[in-house]
Amino acid sequence: MKKTMRLDKLLAAAGYGSRKEIKSMVREGLVSVNGSPVNDSALHVATEGDSVTVNGSPVSFREFIYLMLNKPAGCVSATFDNRDNTVLELVPENYRHYELFPVGRLDKDTEGLLLLTNDGKLAHELLAPKKHVPKTYFVRVDKMVEDQHLKHLAKGVILDDGYKTKPAVAKLLAAGPPGEVALTIVEGKFHQVKRMFKALGMNVIYLQRTAMGRVPLDPALSLGMMRELTPEELKEFKKTL
């Protein structure tokens, strides 16, 4: 069955103004579907197949947007916050009308790969604990990292609340101090990476997410910048569905 959407919702999502503004555009006869002017803004149109024009110009419409952000430290992974800047404030103007939200959370001081989308289904699947989507972090700690620590992380450590973490992949990048580790985990407990190292008696002094699933952070994205996912990256994420 073809996917349909109300004309006013479609045009609002494509950035043509509020529902009220769109309603009056429709009433003025400025909006056509498949070449004929329409007068009902509640009309359902096929998101693929029907052609919609406003003032004769085709409406390029995409229901879902997927952005990869290189999150900088200092902003929070939320859609609204009373005190702090949010990652949504970094979104360029041309994406603002899509109702984007971050897929999961990175701490305020954590940098790196954060997905922003308006695809609730995909976000839900990527975060579902039973899907075990791996997340890789570059971790810098204030102590020396030894082989026994890596073995511990690999087997699972006991967090401050008694939870034993699932097996992780821990690769030594620098023994230090400061020690540097690439850590891949398949779960996402609150402050998980920091608490895993805390369990080893270390403090995380820098944390960056470098990959989600098999999709790495684009090294060409500087801090605070974002770009749309490539079709290949999106395909990779959709494998979890």
Ligand code: URA
């Ligand atoms: N683990 C943490 O401790 N913080 C993050 O931001 C992400 C994972």
